[in-house]
Amino acid sequence: MSDVIDYASRLTDAHSRKFETFSYLPRMTAEQIRRQVEYIVSKGWNPAIEHSEPEEASGAYWYMWKLPMFGETNVDQILNEAQLCHNQNPNNHVRLVGYDNFKQSQGASMVIYRAPGFE
Structure with a gap:
């Protein structure tokens, strides 16, 4: 069996918390974020933007930024x-969500902007 790495993520340390799979990777570049938006659009999912204070981000509730962008296919508009x-x-984490109408669930969810000091 291979060695397993312990990511020191603790509820008591807001700076150590991880959010979804991509948060274990280095911060995404603008081009990588664009490709994720393109993927969401290509699947026909409805994009949405959410944000949360870093200390509250491990909870299930994030603030919705406007309504989900039902039917939006313009990648630049979503990125804007x-x-x-x-x-x-600017002091909140911001995540991109792709809602799958068919499965009635999130098809994708990732933090695309991390709050300062939470890189």
């Missing part, structure tokens, strides 16, 4: 909304 959310909430 994510940037607006980040600009208006």
Whole structure:
């Protein structure tokens, strides 16, 4: 069996918390975020932007940034909304969600902007 790495993620240390699979990886570049949005659009999922204070981000409730963008296929418009959310909430984590209408669940969810000091 291979060695398993312990990621020191603790509820008592907000700076150590991880959110979804991508949070264990280095911060995504603008091009990588764009590709994720393109993937969500290509699957026909409805994109949505959410944000939360770092100390509350491990909970199930995140603030919705406007309504989900039902039927939106313009990648630039989706990225602009994510940037607006980040600009208006610079101390919050911002995540991108892709809602799958068929399965009635999230098809994708990832933090695309991390709050300062939480890299």
